[in-house]
Amino acid sequence: xxxxxxxxxxxxxxxxxxxxxxxxxxxxxxxxxxxxxxxxxxxxxxxxxxxxxxxxxxxxxxxxxxxxxxxxxxxxxxxxxxxxxxxxxxxxxxxxxxxxxxxxxxxxxxxxxxxxxxxxxxxxxxxxxxxxxxxxxxxxxxxxxxxxxxxxxxxxxxxxxxxxxxxxxxxxxxxxxxxxxxxxxxxxxxxxxxxxxxxxxxxxxxxxxxxxxxxxxxxxxxxxxxxxxxxx
Numbered sequence: 001x002x003x004x005x006x007x008x009x010x011x012x013x014x015x016x017x018x019x020x021x022x023x024x025x026x027x028x029x030x031x032x033x034x035x036x037x038x039x040x041x042x043x044x045x046x047x048x049x050x051x052x053x054x055x056x057x058x059x060x061x062x063x064x065x066x067x068x069x070x071x072x073x074x075x076x077x078x079x080x081x082x083x084x085x086x087x088x089x090x091x092x093x094x095x096x097x098x099x100x101x102x103x104x105x106x107x108x109x110x111x112x113x114x115x116x117x118x119x120x121x122x123x124x125x126x127x128x129x130x131x132x133x134x135x136x137x138x139x140x141x142x143x144x145x146x147x148x149x150x151x152x153x154x155x156x157x158x159x160x161x162x163x164x165x166x167x168x169x170x171x172x173x174x175x176x177x178x179x180x181x182x183x184x185x186x187x188x189x190x191x192x193x194x195x196x197x198x199x200x201x202x203x204x205x206x207x208x209x210x211x212x213x214x215x216x217x218x219x220x221x222x223x224x225x226x227x228x229x230x231x232x
Contacts, residue, residue, distance in 0.1 A: 026159060026204060029159050030159055033159060034087075037086065037087050037160075040086075041083055041086045041087070044086075044153070044156055044157070044160065045083060047152065047153060048076050048079060051076055051153060052076050054149055055069050055072055058145075058149075068109055068110070068113060072149065074102075075099075075102040075103075075106050076153065078098055078102055079099055079153050079157060081095045081099075082095055082096065082157055082161060086161070087160055088161075099157070106150055107146070110146065110150055114137060
């Protein structure tokens, strides 16, 4: 009995560590995207083109449903519209809201397709030319399809895009020359640039603040008032 309880505790601890590892990975990816936004945009463009090509190949060689494949290609086109102002995006824009809705619909339609394989009508099954499918897709095939063709682009956009409300102003100083010799050397010029925080980074930061606040309320965190005094 105690061993069973210990196994439950181990599962909970393992889940917590797995969640922390995923959060740390997302935070690191957001940092990389902020530093290499142009490369990330080109990578996302090629990724969308590749997934559209994969859908076409699955339609031709594996006889995937035509209309569902066309719908998935249309979702990739909508995802591509988010790259026009990459990496900044307004969360209230129609393109972003449409992308969120299409992610859910695309997942639901493909889930229904793989959970309920289509059965040909009796007239087709009675034909001597009919060849029944040898086997249904395995779990690895279905999970690979969902991971690459359904979830990869939305997940990459979530990590890469920066919400318009989280744009941080910063300055870049540049010195033009060493002076004209007339006693009025040219000073540094400050140019304001837009530096965005990735949405994944913002979400992780909010969760971290919430956990710290809960820990402080229940007495696990450090009291900000403690340790502020200094012995003179």
